[in-house]
Each structure stands twice: as structure tokens, then as C-alpha cells.
Amino acid sequence: MKKKQNEIPTVNFGLLGEENYITDYVQVHNPKLQRIAKRLRGKTNDQIITAVASYVAKNIKYPLDRHGKPTAATHTKCFKWWNGLYLTDVDFDYGWLFPNQTVASEVKRGICFSSACLCTSLLRIKHVEAFTVLGVVLKTKGKRILGFHAWTETVKTSGEHIVIETTVHPKPAKLVPAKDMYGEALPVTYDPLAWFNEAGYAEDKSKAKKYEAVLNA
Amino acid sequence: MPEDKTVLDLITKTRRKRQLETQKAVWKTFGVDYEAEKRKQQEIYDALQKRKGRKSKRKRKVKRKKPERK
Numbered sequence: 001m002k003k004k005q006n007e008i009p010t011v012n013f014g015l016l017g018e019e020n021y022i023t024d025y026v027q028v029h030n031p032k033l034q035r036i037a038k039r040l041r042g043k044t045n046d047q048i049i050t051a052v053a054s055y056v057a058k059n060i061k062y063p064l065d066r067h068g069k070p071t072a073a074t075h076t077k078c079f080k081w082w083n084g085l086y087l088t089d090v091d092f093d094y095g096w097l098f099p100n101q102t103v104a105s106e107v108k109r110g111i112c113f114s115s116a117c118l119c120t121s122l123l124r125i126k127h128v129e130a131f132t133v134l135g136v137v138l139k140t141k142g143k144r145i146l147g148f149h150a151w152t153e154t155v156k157t158s159g160e161h162i163v164i165e166t167t168v169h170p171k172p173a174k175l176v177p178a179k180d181m182y183g184e185a186l187p188v189t190y191d192p193l194a195w196f197n198e199a200g201y202a203e204d205k206s207k208a209k210k211y212e213a214v215l216n217a
Numbered sequence: 218m219p220e221d222k223t224v225l226d227l228i229t230k231t232r233r234k235r236q237l238e239t240q241k242a243v244w245k246t247f248g249v250d251y252e253a254e255k256r257k258q259q260e261i262y263d264a265l266q267k268r269k270g271r272k273s274k275r276k277r278k279v280k281r282k283k284p285e286r287k
Contacts, residue, residue, distance in 0.1 A: 009223055009225045011225055011228075011229070022225065062240070062254075064254060064255065064258050065258065066258050066259065066261070066262040067255075067258070068237075068251070068254065068255030068258055068259075069236070069237050070236040070237055070240050072232075072236075094232045111236075112240075134224055134225075134228065137239050137242060137243060139242065146235060146238050146239040146242050147231075147234060147235030147236060147238060147239035148227075148228055148231060148232070148234075148235075148239065149239055149243065165243065165247055167240065167243060167244070168244065168247045168248075168249055173247040174247065186246055187242070187245070187246050188242050188243060188245075188246045193224045193227075194224040194225070203223060203224045203225075204224075205223065205224075207224075208223060208224045208226075208227050211227065212227055215227060215230075215231040215234065
């Protein structure tokens with residue numbers, strides 16, 4: 001991971017298009033998440049990691065539309081005015097949920113970013129070193145860039161860094177050593193570009209430049 | 218936000234591009250059957266359409282024609 005930067009970037013992917021610090025998406029002080037974390041028992045980091053990964057896989061689904069395409073579109077209504085009409089009625093083609101929204105009983109769904117931030121939050125509440133990682137997925141054979149993705153990176157009791165793929169459900173994905181996931185040992189390779197948790201944010205600007213032309217094409 | 222290009226700027230611009238292709242490749246690597254996931258969504262949609270159809274049929278039944286005036 002790169003050195004943490006002093007300036008924390010913001011994003012405006014909230015349900016109402018509101019702006020938030022990226023680090024706000026790891027919620028370690030949220031009461032509901034703290035209650036969930038309390039139920040996930042484990043004495044060692046490894047046991048806690050397994051319990052958290054299982055919880056996320058079992059409880060959070062990936063949102064697909066009726067054609068089977070990933071959907072991150074949101075529509076928020078508040079302040080009912082009259083029969084179906086609301087004073088505030090906004091929709092966006094893309095949005096991120098906070099971990100406490102992802103676990104809300106009416107939701108229980110989240111794209112890669114939302115489920116990864118939930119996973120990172122639960123691990124951080126349990127005092128396990130963890131980050132949400134934003135990066136690019138490439139086909140290992142041929143190095144073709146597929147697109148952006150998010151996942152959780154955490155540290156086992158032995159000190160080994162592992163990747164938790166949080167979009168797999170209802171059974172958790174196999175925990176893969178980060179050196180394998182980033183080192184072309186699987187059919188797809190994850191290339192990390194940015195790391196964050198509640199304490200800070202770091203990114204690799206040179207990689208962002210490298211991928212910009214390809215991803216914008 | 219810093220003025221030079223950041224990873225988050227890049228995500229903001231390219232957020233919805235290639236989401237399906239990426240997710241399919243990720244799921245394939247981790248042994249998820251994408252086609253089964255896709256079928257589930259179609260089944261939900263079909264069930265909703267069926268329910269919708271039944272409802273409108275019921276509405277049509279309830280409607281009565283006004284007697285014609287002679």
C-alpha cells in the first residue's frame with residue numbers, strides 16, 4: 001500500500017447525490033454494524049476474517065437488473081406531498097451505499113464497492129487491519145483490461161495479506177493470498193489503484209494515468 | 218480533490234463501463250454460475266408480469282357496463 005495522503009478525496013455518489021469523504025464509507029462507529037460485529041465471533045484474526053466473509057456472502061446479494069446486468073441505479077423519494085408525489089424525488093444512474101444502508105433489511109444488496117466497504121467496516125470494528133481496495137481487473141492471459149472493481153484486503157494472523165471477493169454469495173469466495181490475486185496466478189488479475197479505511201486514503205496516481213486512456217475509450 | 222488525475226476521478230468518469238464484463242470474469246474465477254443468477258432475475262420478472270396480468274384481469278371483471286339508454 002502507498003503512503004497515506006493528507007488530503008482525503010470526496011465523492012458524490014450518495015443516494016441524494018450528496019458529497020462524502022471516501023473514508024466515510026468505512027463505518028466503525030455505527031451502532032448497527034457494531035451489533036453485527038459483536039455476533040461474529042473469533043479469537044484469532046483468521047477466525048474473524050472467515051466469520052466476516054461468511055456473513056457478507058450469506059446476507060448481501062449482488063444487484064442485477066432483469067436482463068442480468070449489474071445495476072447501481074438509485075431512486076430516492078422523501079417528503080410525501082400527495083398521492084405518489086414527493087417534494088424530493090431524485091434518481092441517479094450510479095450510486096454507492098454506506099455499509100449501514102447495505103445491511104438494512106429492505107436492501108441487503110450491494111455492488112462490489114458497497115459489499116467491500118461493509119466487509120472492511122466489520123473487520124475494522126473487530127480491530128483487524130483491513131482496507132477497501134479500488135482497482136482494475138485484467139484478464140491474466142493477454143492482459144486485457146476488463147474494468148473497475150472493489151474488494152477487501154486484510155491481514156491474517158501470520159501477517160499474510162489476503163483478498164476477500166465480496167460479490168460472491170451465498171457461500172463466501174475462497175480467500176486468496178494478495179500476492180496470487182495481484183500476481184497473475186488466477187484467470188483474472190486484480191491491480192490495486194487505491195486503498196482506504198476509516199483512518200486514511202492512499203492511491204497510486206501513476207497507475208490511474210496508465211489506465212485512463214484505455215478505460216475512457 | 219487534488220487537481221491532477223486521481224483514481225476517484227477515473228471511477229467517476231468510467232463508473233458504468235464494462236461492469237457486466239468485469240463481474241462475469243470475477244464470478245467465473247470464483248465459481249459463480251452467472252447464467253443461473255441471470256435466470257433468477259428473469260424468473261422474478263416473469264412472476265411479476267404474471268401477477269400484474271392477474272390483477273388487471275380482475276379489474277376488468279369488476280368493471281360493469283352501463284346500461285344503454287333507449
